Amino acid sequence: MKNSKFLWLFSLMLVLSIFLAACGDKEKATETTTDKPEDKTPTTEETAAPDEEQVLNLMQTAEIPTLDTSLVTDAVGLDLLNNINEGLYRLNQENVAIPAIAEEEPTISEDGLVYTFKLRDSNWSDGSPVTANDFEYAWKRAMNPDMASEYGPFMMNGVIKNASAISEGKMDFNELGVKALDEKTLEVTLEKPIPYFLSLMSFGTFYPLKEEFVKAQGDNYAKNSESLLYNGPFTLTNWDGTGLTWKLVKNDQYWDKDTVKLTEINYDVVKENATAVNLYTNGEKDRTGLTGEYAMQYADDPEKIVQPDTSIFWFKFNQERLGKKSPLANKNIREAISKAFNKEDLTNVVLANGSVPANYMIPKDFAFDADGNDFRDVNGDMATFNPEEAKAAWEKGLSELGVTELSLEILGGDTETSKKMDEYLKNQLETNLKGLKISLKEVPFSVRLELDTKQDYDIQVAGWGPDYQDPFTFLTLWETKGGNNQMSYSNPEYDQLLKDINGSLALDPVKRWEAMARAEKIIVDEDYAIAPIYQRGLVFLVKPYVKGIISHPFGGDYSYKWAYIEGKN
Missing domain, CATH: 3.10.105.10 (Dipeptide-binding Protein; Domain 3)
Incomplete structure (x- = not known):
């Protein structure tokens, strides 16, 4: 979280109208070294040097439990979903939720209950279009009792129409207040006016899913990188579902691909801080968390960041x-x-x-x-x-x-x-x-x-x-x-x-x-x-040539959409 305070803005008529940067992790890994450096957002429009290799090498302290948007509840999964997928909204470089797959701000009914979203032209990684049905299917799937989703009811109850009744077994999950009016128009009906509703749209549970693909995969869906589709800045490769290494690759099907500078991000799970520090100091990794004796050892290091x-x-x-x-x-x-x-x-x-x-x-x-x-x-x-x-x-x-x-x-x-x-x-x-x-x-x-x-x-x-x-x-x-x-x-x-x-x-x-x-x-x-x-609290070492990583106080910890390498050579 940035050092500046976010002011909680109340009014008598809209007491819940909070300035929400975005949603965040339901359950954090029990670890104090999750990498989360200070925001390195460029203050002006900058581009990476053309001769720089745009490869970022990172570490995680835990494996990926799941990347199924209906089931993910952890920091690792939510962080990756934020970079390989995208919802109606995304947190920008100032941590404000802005339209993403939504082409523009929605039309809102006078009573504040019905939101109508128009979708931009965007594709899945297989080249097929992202449609309003993909959102309707994903949200209803998260509320399907057979999915046993924790975050579906947690995020939608009392927000999306009929979600609470569905959770209580009083209504079928298909009665959830979300409907694709056509391929590019999504209608969402709320249980009551929710002033912070649009901020929720950047959270992973509300990401779309291509129904045809998910059903074709069956029980194998989201079990490895090949059984997933992507509509975000990057795609996931080399993940077998249980392994300690994986890679993100720039998604050429992403609607805003010209903004993305990194060509790949390489991850390894490293649970020992000593090993992580060694990988950083010998140049194999570009960022590492510090704990205990290492935080004290590198107290005066110019590459150290405290957050x-x-x-x-x-x-x-x-x-x-x-x-x-x-x-x-x-x-x-x-x-x-x-x-x-x-x-x-x-x-x-x-x-x-x-x-x-x-x-x-x-x-x-x-x-x-x-x-x-x-x-x-x-x-x-x-x-x-x-x-x-x-x-x-x-x-x-x-x-x-x-x-x-x-x-x-x-x-x-x-x-x-x-x-x-x-x-x-x-x-x-x-x-x-x-x-x-x-x-x-x-x-x-x-x-x-x-x-x-x-x-x-x-x-x-x-x-x-x-x-x-x-x-x-x-x-x-x-x-x-x-x-x-x-x-x-x-x-x-x-x-x-x-x-x-x-x-x-x-x-x-x-x-x-x-x-x-x-x-x-x-x-x-x-x-x-x-x-x-x-x-x-978090302490890191970050290579000075790593630019533009955005850290978020809510939702997925980082966005790499704007990150780039400059000055390494």
Whole structure:
């Protein structure tokens, strides 16, 4: 996220009219080294030197779980989709959503419910045209219960007409409020006026899919680079569905191909920071994240970039594992763990990458009221590190459970940084909570997502990057039937607050603000449903010849549409 603040603009009639740069990642990989350098947008119209090889060499810290737009929920997948596909809108170099496959701004009905989009002439990578039916099919597919999409209902419920009823099984998914009037005209009907609706159109779930191609692929669809079609700046090659390497190649069928300067982007999955730094310093890679000792080692390097981020990482406490009530259903046990680890030492010594302790769920420098006040100022810090209070809650919880000790598992990532962090957390918890034995389960990101969906874990280190610039993007996670609530948490007061926030309080900015603050306090400081750990910061080394990479605070992390190489030779 850029250092400048985005001002949250309220009005009495359009309280939800937020300046939204775009939507973002539902679930971030549990890793603090995801590359996200400072925006290098050229300030004037620049072109790459003609004799420069336009090849960018990058690293990812995790494999690609999926590139099916109906199923993707992670940072890696959303980042790639942002570069190989395109929706009605795209974030530009200033992080403003502008028409992309939409030829121009839509026609909007007087009641604000019906949007009519005219599509520009654009093609899929196989040369066939992108049509309005491709959008209708993709959106309805995401709402088809057989797809078991998380983001379809998550993004469309309460927004697109009939989406909520479809999710509740009261209507067929084909009744979703999206319709192709002809090949170049798409009509979208909303459930209610949504002032930030056009910003949502840049998000991956709303990208088009060619029905004929998807159905021809059958179960093989999106399983590798050959079983996908592309309509964005690049196409994907050399991905077998599970591998640790892939490549993006300039898409000659892209409608705005003349803007794209890079001919290819080469990716390798590198999970060890030492290896990543070596690949960068020997010239094999053009960008790398830095953590811990490497962030300190390169503190004065002129190629180092530090960037704040709006992603929050936390412990998820699973109250019902595989259908069986767990010890974490006890609130005192959850409170004890929430207060039993030193976040300052974790961020300053273990991570050492610009991350800061998070004693909250809604990030700092993210949401602001009409007067510019940070939402973070309402509740301040909650559930802070306090060994004495942790011990008291622990002993009370053990007594209520009728035991003197507990064994719990922490589910985390398999990267070098994740392992170091989890070892630190294990030591802190076992030291400050006598009778607690922690085991660590360190798995690839795709496996963690699978275990999360099955609720096959005790405690999970997970994170969230906002989908839009409103505290509600975090609060909606923990609704009883929320999109990320794979931990059997439920609180009637909390559920009612969520209904009121975008319902009866929607036109009262002050009361809506207060209701969101109350909801955050319930989650973090009363029910201890989650235990916030840190707000991510990012440190990188970036080669000076890499120009024009655009980093986004929401949605896919980067756009390479405007990137180029200059001054390498």
